[in-house]
Amino acid sequence: MKILKRVVVTGLGCITPIGNTVEAFCESLFAGRTGIAPFDSDELAPPLRFKTIAQVKDFDASQHLTSGVIGSTESGSQFGIVAARQAAAQSGLLAHHVPAAMAIVTGCACGGRAADEEANRQLYTRSARVPPMAIVRTMSSAGASNISIDLGIGGPVLNIATACASGTHAIGLGFQMVRAGMAPAAIVGGYEAPLTPGFLRAWDSMRVVSPTSCRPFSADRDGMTLGEGAAMFAIEPLDAAVARGAHIYAEIVGFGMSADAHHITQPRAEGAAQAIRRALADTANNLGAPSQAVSSTEVGSFPPSIADRVGYINAHGTGTQTNDAVEAAAIHQALGDFAPRIPVSATKSLTGHSIGATGAIEALATVLALDRSSLPHIAGVTEFDRTLNLDIITGAPRPLESGKDIALSNSLAFGGLNAVLAFRRYDGRPLYDVAR
Amino acid sequence: MDDIESRCIALIAKSKNIPASGIRMDSTFDELQIDSLDKINLSFEVEEMFSIEIPDDSLNSLKTVGDVVRGVERLRAAAPPKAAAS
Numbered sequence: 001m002k003i004l005k006r007v008v009v010t011g012l013g014c015i016t017p018i019g020n021t022v023e024a025f026c027e028s029l030f031a032g033r034t035g036i037a038p039f040d041s042d043e044l045a046p047p048l049r050f051k052t053i054a055q056v057k058d059f060d061a062s063q064h065l066t067s068g069v070i071g072s073t074e075s076g077s078q079f080g081i082v083a084a085r086q087a088a089a090q091s092g093l094l095a096h097h098v099p100a101a102m103a104i105v106t107g108c109a110c111g112g113r114a115a116d117e118e119a120n121r122q123l124y125t126r127s128a129r130v131p132p133m134a135i136v137r138t139m140s141s142a143g144a145s146n147i148s149i150d151l152g153i154g155g156p157v158l159n160i161a162t163a164c165a166s167g168t169h170a171i172g173l174g175f176q177m178v179r180a181g182m183a184p185a186a187i188v189g190g191y192e193a194p195l196t197p198g199f200l201r202a203w204d205s206m207r208v209v210s211p212t213s214c215r216p217f218s219a220d221r222d223g224m225t226l227g228e229g230a231a232m233f234a235i236e237p238l239d240a241a242v243a244r245g246a247h248i249y250a251e252i253v254g255f256g257m258s259a260d261a262h263h264i265t266q267p268r269a270e271g272a273a274q275a276i277r278r279a280l281a282d283t284a285n286n287l288g289a290p291s292q293a294v295s296s297t298e299v300g301s302f303p304p305s306i307a308d309r310v311g312y313i314n315a316h317g318t319g320t321q322t323n324d325a326v327e328a329a330a331i332h333q334a335l336g337d338f339a340p341r342i343p344v345s346a347t348k349s350l351t352g353h354s355i356g357a358t359g360a361i362e363a364l365a366t367v368l369a370l371d372r373s374s375l376p377h378i379a380g381v382t383e384f385d386r387t388l389n390l391d392i393i394t395g396a397p398r399p400l401e402s403g404k405d406i407a408l409s410n411s412l413a414f415g416g417l418n419a420v421l422a423f424r425r426y427d428g429r430p431l432y433d434v435a436r
Numbered sequence: 437m438d439d440i441e442s443r444c445i446a447l448i449a450k451s452k453n454i455p456a457s458g459i460r461m462d463s464t465f466d467e468l469q470i471d472s473l474d475k476i477n478l479s480f481e482v483e484e485m486f487s488i489e490i491p492d493d494s495l496n497s498l499k500t501v502g503d504v505v506r507g508v509e510r511l512r513a514a515a516p517p518k519a520a521a522s
Contacts, residue, residue, distance in 0.1 A: 062453075
């Protein structure tokens with residue numbers, strides 16, 4: 001029998017297209033203020049099919065980082081370092097846990113593409129030598145390493161690269177480490193700055209980018225919008241957070257992963273549904289749901305009482321025809337009769353799709369929704385796609401229904417890699433560890 | 437201040453984001469907080485700027501700004517570039 005700790009979120013940080021502080025992000029999120037805007041693509045010829053991206057604004061690295069760090073990092077890592085600092089400072093967890101044992105798990109799929117592309121451009125157009133900093137600036141794990149150096153965190157430190165699910169996988173794996181006692185606390189999240197000429201052009205060729213602007217689950221949706229940013233979380237055991245009087249934004253109660261085992265770009269609903277089921281089965285175990293209702297032979301079973309408590313789903317919601325239809329099907333497969341009644345929204349119409357960071361940014365939106373008991377709406381949707389048979393939140397935020405204390409954050413990556421986090425509104429119940 | 441000296445100092449000032457006025461020929465890398473990675477990067481930029489190649493064994497002996505400047509002078513005297521890269 002092993003004792004798993006309950007794990008809570010006690011600190012938040014972000015650098016995003018809709019705000020470079022959690023306060024600014026939160027204000028934009030619930031106001032439905034988008035960070036997507038036209039961009040200057042004059043240097044790209046022939047022109048791209050799309051004209052909008054979601055860029056981080058007013059971020060001056062020199063206000064936060066030394067010239068040495070700036071010279072050896074790309075902007076994605078810089079976003080991650082600053083967001084991690086925010087989360088650690090807000091939480092105060094570095095003063096209450098041993099940093100030398102703490103963990104960092106980040107999600108970054110693309111690495112320092114800007115440095116890579118520039119070095120290659122120089123190499124292939126004028127046979128130039130490649131500068132040594134190209135090595136350290138292009139590493140996907142550079143952000144994780146620099147956060148470790150910056151905060152003095154010396155336990156398990158790693159970066160996950162699972163395309164569009166990287167940030168979600170990172171939070172989930174950090175959650176596993178803390179609940180199992182592998183680390184006393186952790187900084188988890190994602191960072192990415194992929195808006196380089198080569199990356200934009202490749203996505204243009206893929207023909208899934210919106211010529212207008214991302215509108216998830218809209219009847220007239222026409223694709224995704226690319227973005228960048230970072231979101232970070234300070235997580236620690238519930239008892240430690242309560243003992244030191246930390247504010248608890250939410251409890252992480254479940255994590256589910258799956259692979260479609262199907263196609264490198266085409267998603268399959270069965271795969272995503274299995275990740276949702278596994279997250280809810282994990283939740284059921286964590287919350288001590290009746291054990292007889294959870295099958296011991298089938299991974300991914302959960303009792304109806306858990307499904308009935310799901311009050312919000314923050315969908316992957318890329319805004320492509322295929323993703324949103326497949327994700328809706330997955331929600332129906334996993335949640336059955338409960339699916340049409342669960343409020344669903346997506347964050348990408350505000351923040352764009354920041355690949356490795358997007359799951360973390362959306363987890364941030366989910367945690368804030370639980371903390372405020374208010375569910376953000378999808379901006380820019382005039383008429384949602386009724387064929388999906390989901391309760392899409394449009395127009396304005398909606399209150400979290402009483403008794404519905406669980407929220408899911410879905411990430412469905414290219415390559416069929418799915419990750420789903422389950423959070424629970426923290427209600428201050430007495431402490432207990434769940435024995436299994 | 438000769439051309440090589442001023443260009444090397446400007447390069448260090450830019451890469452470390454410090455005023456050139458604070459950099460002297462006898463400034464050590466330790467004083468300027470130039471660590472091993474900075475040194476490798478600085479060497480690359482100096483090589484590019486002066487169209488030279490700093491041998492590995494010489495790299496290890498560089499400890500001061502003056503070491504860099506004198507090294508560049510020696511290498512350029514040994515093999516004058518046809519045209520210095522900018």
